[in-house]
Amino acid sequence: MFIVDARQNIAYNAHFLNRDYTKWAWEARRREVGFDVPRAMTSLRDNLLGRVGITFASLKVVPEATPNKQKWEQTTYLTQREAYNQAMWQMDYYKRLDDEHTTIKLIRYQSDLDAVIASWADDTEFADHIHGIVASIEGADPILEPKQFEEWLEHGVRVVAPAWYQTEYAAGADFDGELTLLGYELLDVLASYNIILDLSHLSERGYKQALEAYDGVVIASHANPRYFYDAERSLSDDMIHRLADRDGVMGIMVYNRYLRKDWHPTDPKRRVSLSHVADAIDYVCQLTGTTKHVGIGSDIDAGYAYRALPEEVDTSTDLWELKDILLSRGFSLSDVEAILGGNMLRKLRQTLPNG
Numbered sequence: 001m002f003i004v005d006a007r008q009n010i011a012y013n014a015h016f017l018n019r020d021y022t023k024w025a026w027e028a029r030r031r032e033v034g035f036d037v038p039r040a041m042t043s044l045r046d047n048l049l050g051r052v053g054i055t056f057a058s059l060k061v062v063p064e065a066t067p068n069k070q071k072w073e074q075t076t077y078l079t080q081r082e083a084y085n086q087a088m089w090q091m092d093y094y095k096r097l098d099d100e101h102t103t104i105k106l107i108r109y110q111s112d113l114d115a116v117i118a119s120w121a122d123d124t125e126f127a128d129h130i131h132g133i134v135a136s137i138e139g140a141d142p143i144l145e146p147k148q149f150e151e152w153l154e155h156g157v158r159v160v161a162p163a164w165y166q167t168e169y170a171a172g173a174d175f176d177g178e179l180t181l182l183g184y185e186l187l188d189v190l191a192s193y194n195i196i197l198d199l200s201h202l203s204e205r206g207y208k209q210a211l212e213a214y215d216g217v218v219i220a221s222h223a224n225p226r227y228f229y230d231a232e233r234s235l236s237d238d239m240i241h242r243l244a245d246r247d248g249v250m251g252i253m254v255y256n257r258y259l260r261k262d263w264h265p266t267d268p269k270r271r272v273s274l275s276h277v278a279d280a281i282d283y284v285c286q287l288t289g290t291t292k293h294v295g296i297g298s299d300i301d302a303g304y305a306y307r308a309l310p311e312e313v314d315t316s317t318d319l320w321e322l323k324d325i326l327l328s329r330g331f332s333l334s335d336v337e338a339i340l341g342g343n344m345l346r347k348l349r350q351t352l353p354n355g
Contacts, residue, residue, distance in 0.1 A: 002053030002120045003319055004341035004348075006251035006297035007200075007222035008042055010133070011090030012060045013301055016072055019043075022101060025315045037072050038303045042316040044104065047131055050317035053120050053341065054107065054132040054348075056159055056221055056297075057094060059087040061142060066165050070303060080141050080168065087142035091155050094135055107132045108156045109355030113348060134348065136198065136221065139164025139172075146186040153193055158351065160190055161198035161221065163206065170210075171203040173232040178205040184213055191216045194351050199223070199248075200297075204232065204239065211242050217351050218243065219344070220250040222297030224258035225283050228276075234258060237287060244288040249343045251297020252280045254319070256308050269307040274318075277310060278325045281339060291335040295344045296322070 013019045017037055019028050021044050028040035047055065061083045062069060064076040077083040098106035107113050116132035118124075136159035143149050143160075162170040162183055169186050171177025179187075183206075190197060191214060199207050199220045211218065220243060226234035235243070235250060243250060256263045259276040284294040300309065300316050312318050326336045 001323070001337045002051045002341055003296055004054045004056075004344040005047075005052050005300075005316070005319065006056040006219065006249075006295060006344050007136075007253070007299045007302075008047075008055040008057055008316070009060055009299070009301050010042075010055065010057045011093040012058055013040075014093050015086070015090055016075065021097060022104075038070075039306045040301075040315075041309070041313075042301045044101070044131055046315040046317045048103070048126070048129055050315070050320045051120075052131070052316055052319060053129070054116060054134065054345075056134045056136045056344075058136050058138040059090045059142060059157070060138040060164065061086045061090075063139075063141070063165050077141070080144050083139075083141040084144055087137065088155075091135060091152075091157070094133055095156070097133065103130055105130050105132050106156050107134045107348070107352070108158065110349070110352045111355060113345075113352055117345075134158050137161065138198070139167050139201070140169045140186060141167045143169075143186065146182060146189040149186070149189050149193070149195075153195070157195075158348075159196040159198050159219075159221070160186075161200050161202075162186060162210070163201045163203070165201075170206045172201050173203055175203055176205070177203050179209045179213070183210075187214045190214070194353070196347060196351050199243070201233070204236070207239055208242065211246060217347050218246050218248040219347055220248065220297075222251050222253045222299040224250075224253055224280050225287075227283060228280055229258045229261050229263075231258075240284060240287055240293075244290075244293040247292070249293050249295050249347055250284065251295045251344065252277055252284075253297055253299045254309055254313060255299060255302070255304055256310065259310070265305065265308065267307070269309070270311045272309075273311045274313065274321055274325055277322060278329060281322075281326065282329065291331070291338050292343055294339055296340060
């Protein structure tokens with residue numbers, strides 16, 4: 001058993017904060033003492049120690065028009081070409097990690113996935129575990145035009161979210177918009193390559209349009225139930241049902257804002273715990289009547305304040321504590337395995353090409 005985390009922002013943090021993913025999070029924290037930057041929350045070593053065997057790792061770029069940008073988010077884009085260049089730097093970062101470290105594998109084909117899974121077998125030593133990275137475009141502006149996605153495919157992208165903020169392809173959750181004509185064209189291209197469509201960050205109208213138009217595999221990599229925080233970024237019960245009807249999976253974030261409706265940014269870290277993450281997981285299971293449609297999409301390293309993450313969470317190592325919390329609530333071992341990783345693995349297995 002290992003965790004599949006459907007959202008970490010590895011190259012994003014390398015890009016904006018010059019963090020080396022292969023170093024411990026505490027090493028980045030020590031180096032950044034005195035700087036006004038978010039505390040490092042994840043690394044290769046923290047992930048391996050916490051049995052995070054696979055991450056869907058973002059290619060995330062920030063449009064200049066984004067409100068409330070952080071001081072450290074200095075590199076933004078005005079044009080799609082700028083978005084392409086910045087995302088390509090991040091893609092190259094993932095490829096360098098794959099080339100230079102035997103404990104990291106960029107998952108592009110079924111054989112790559114098999115190798116990662118085999119490395120986590122019960123009889124393998126800790127030193128032999130391999131951390132898999134699935135490259136995921138978050139906000140599709142780096143795709144210069146729909147047919148240009150073939151280039152990203154060749155580089156190894158296997159998941160695409162059309163929206164983050166506002167893109168040429170779709171309205172983000174903060175907008176009362178929908179898919180554009182280019183967005184529909186992009187969905188056709190993605191379907192032709194059997195790519196996972198990530199519905200996270202889409203407006204509600206765009207979310208429903210995408211589900212109707214796309215006949216391939218769908219997930220919401222990092223999205224929590226609206227029941228716990230009523231915001232456009234969250235999924236309503238109807239949206240969750242529609243995702244489940246398509247055998248989709250939603251990844252629960254560990255950001256406190258989406259775990260407790262009365263949470264405030266000034267609250268102490270102890271006000272939210274991993275039990276609240278389990279509450280969100282259980283809510284999806286109760287709503288859909290099964291454990292098949294929920295997983296983990298922690299978004300743990302998205303620049304949140306340290307106190308905005310649950311009490312037990314110091315780094316991604318602590319995500320493994322969810323196993324015992326879920327077992328204590330009466331989930332079976334097989335259900336816990338599905339929630340922590342198996343459900344997202346199922347979606348990944350359905351889409352990866354042979355090679």
